[in-house]
Amino acid sequence: MEIQRETSLPVDRETAWQAISDPESLEAWFAERAEVEARPGGRVSFTLAGGERRDGFVEEVSEGERLVFWWGAAEGERELSRVELELADDGDGTALRVTETLAAITVDSVLTAGSGGAGPTMLAGVR
Amino acid sequence: MASIRREADRAGPVFAALADATRRRLLERLSDHPGATATELAGELPISRQAVLKQLLALRDAGLVESARDGRQVRFRPTPAPLAEAMAWMTSVGAEWDERLDALDAHLRR
Numbered sequence: 001m002e003i004q005r006e007t008s009l010p011v012d013r014e015t016a017w018q019a020i021s022d023p024e025s026l027e028a029w030f031a032e033r034a035e036v037e038a039r040p041g042g043r044v045s046f047t048l049a050g051g052e053r054r055d056g057f058v059e060e061v062s063e064g065e066r067l068v069f070w071w072g073a074a075e076g077e078r079e080l081s082r083v084e085l086e087l088a089d090d091g092d093g094t095a096l097r098v099t100e101t102l103a104a105i106t107v108d109s110v111l112t113a114g115s116g117g118a119g120p121t122m123l124a125g126v127r
Numbered sequence: 128m129a130s131i132r133r134e135a136d137r138a139g140p141v142f143a144a145l146a147d148a149t150r151r152r153l154l155e156r157l158s159d160h161p162g163a164t165a166t167e168l169a170g171e172l173p174i175s176r177q178a179v180l181k182q183l184l185a186l187r188d189a190g191l192v193e194s195a196r197d198g199r200q201v202r203f204r205p206t207p208a209p210l211a212e213a214m215a216w217m218t219s220v221g222a223e224w225d226e227r228l229d230a231l232d233a234h235l236r237r
Contacts, residue, residue, distance in 0.1 A: 003217055003224065005221075005225070009231070015235070028234045081220070100220055
């Protein structure tokens with residue numbers, strides 16, 4: 001199950017990259033509080049408006065191009081979904097494509113499987 | 128003020144299963160006659176029992192239909208939950224991203 005949105009941002013690629021990857025910038029539009037360790041296997045933690053917390057980890061960081069992370073609710077049903085944020089030049093601005101895919105696995109089974117780096121490796125073969 | 132935005136949502140196996148007209152008709156018939164066998168359904172449609180069975184199994188793989196043995200027969204019935212869940216997920220997650228992208232737009236235009 002997947003949703004996808006594409007939008008055009010009125011800024012250059014570098015500014016767009018900062019907006020989607022820098023925790024301080026993310027707190028301006030993505031979440032009330034954001035923690036991102038921007039490296040494969042790095043942890044992410046977001047507190048959304050309304051107080052819901054989502055934790056997860058980074059799958060891929062391609063500076064200026066793509067940020068991919070997995071996340072799931074920190075409490076309750078912990079189904080993971082995969083979020084992919086991709087940037088591309090679009091005239092004077094930058095195109096952002098967001099793809100969120102629901103995964104049929106839970107947060108616990110992945111995060112407890114050893115160190116933070118285990119996550120993306122384990123999930124390499126998962127749809 | 129809002130920039131042009133495109134959407135392209137995919138609900139994976141659930142909606143892929145529903146992308147076929149015959150499968151949709153089968154699901155419809157099953158909703159009206161839960162517990163029907165492949166033979167009974169084939170009798171109502173212009174396709175073979177074999178083809179009906181194949182489509183019913185595809186629907187079952189997608190979680191839209193369940194089957195149960197009744198003696199030597201197999202009876203099928205619809206399970207609407209996956210469809211509703213899929214739509215609920217896509218609706219709420221889609222709405223979340225629409226809000227975030229509005230906020231991003233506002234943030235960058237400041």
